[in-house]
Amino acid sequence: MGNLSGKWAFVTGSSRGIGQQIAIALAEEGCNIIVHGRKKEHTKATQELLKPFSVDLMIVEGDLATEEGVKNVIRQVQSNEGKVDILYNNAAIQSPSKLIWDFTIEDFSSVLAVNFYSIVLLCQAFAPAMKENGYGRIINISSGIKDQPDLSPYGVSKAAVDKFTQDFAFELRNTGVLVNALDPGWLKTDLGGPNAWDEVETVKPGAITLALFENDGPTGQWLSAQEIRKEEKL
Numbered sequence: 369m370g371n372l373s374g375k376w377a378f379v380t381g382s383s384r385g386i387g388q389q390i391a392i393a394l395a396e397e398g399c400n401i402i403v404h405g406r407k408k409e410h411t412k413a414t415q416e417l418l419k420p421f422s423v424d425l426m427i428v429e430g431d432l433a434t435e436e437g438v439k440n441v442i443r444q445v446q447s448n449e450g451k452v453d454i455l456y457n458n459a460a461i462q463s464p465s466k467l468i469w470d471f472t473i474e475d476f477s478s479v480l481a482v483n484f485y486s487i488v489l490l491c492q493a494f495a496p497a498m499k500e501n502g503y504g505r506i507i508n509i510s511s512g513i514k515d516q517p518d519l520s521p522y523g524v525s526k527a528a529v530d531k532f533t534q535d536f537a538f539e540l541r542n543t544g545v546l547v548n549a550l551d552p553g554w555l556k557t558d559l560g561g562p563n564a565w566d567e568v569e570t571v572k573p574g575a576i577t578l579a580l581f582e583n584d585g586p587t588g589q590w591l592s593a594q595e596i597r598k599e600e601k602l
């Protein structure tokens with residue numbers, strides 16, 4: 369029996385890439401997983417990878433780019449009696465690469481919608497029940513991106529995630545609900561590209577560390593998965 373046995377984690381964007389690895393890391397601890405992709409069929413590979421673990425799965429689908437889309441995903445999850453002990457806000461998109469002078473408001477708003485506004489709505493939907501239960505882990509995937517004006521909408525969206533993480537953590541202090549941001553590192557995924565520094569699996573030690581914090585553990589923090597991995601010499 370793992371340390372998260374019987375708990376439920378909702379991992380947005382767990383159909384591939386980093387979210388898929390987070391789902392595996394949680395399942396290794398016995399955690400039941402709500403797998404999400406834009407379409408259910410996108411989640412098939414993750415479902416296969418989770419088969420060896422004796423955990424329950426729920427599959428939800430939907431685009432997080434609009435408020436209605438996010439609410440539709442929330443409704444599907446809440447049909448699971450609303451049980452979400454761990455909310456892993458992972459899904460995100462990259463910006464088009466442009467000179468900073470050329471970005472339009474639409475470039476910013478489309479990235480902010482998926483990468484930031486959806487997180488606000490998801491946190492607001494699931495945190496109250498966590499607070500009532502006296503237990504919850506909200507982990508927002510951030511980024512170490514800096515000095516890349518050509519990807520400014522993406523960088524701005526992650527800065528917003530970091531600030532919201534701090535604000536939400538402060539609101540939930542001393543409730544048993546921890547809210548932290550995790551920088552996965554630059555990883556070889558569809559988003560990170562083939563030249564990234566590390567393999568996608570390297571996110572797992574950091575990803576699980578934040579989920580396993582005790583109730584009096586860190587909150588409102590920005591933590592690096594690659595630093596955690598190096599500290600644990602994995």
Ligand SMILES: NC(=O)c1ccc[n+]([C@@H]2O[C@H](COP(=O)([O-])OP(=O)(O)OC[C@H]3O[C@@H](n4cnc5c(N)ncnc54)[C@H](OP(=O)(O)O)[C@@H]3O)[C@@H](O)[C@H]2O)c1
Nearest residue numbers: 381383385386405406431432459460554555557558559560
């Ligand atoms: N890779 C890196 O080097 C790196 C570095 C720093 C931070 N990050 C962050 O890590 C997280 C995961 O990135 P990744 O590299 O794993 O990305 P990825 O391989 O491109 O996977 C993105 C995931 O998000 C989902 N998704 C994309 N757009 C969506 C939308 N509009 N609505 C709902 N779901 C959507 C995808 O679902 P479908 O399969 O259905 O499309 C997929 O599961 C992101 O927050 C990213 O910003 C990544």
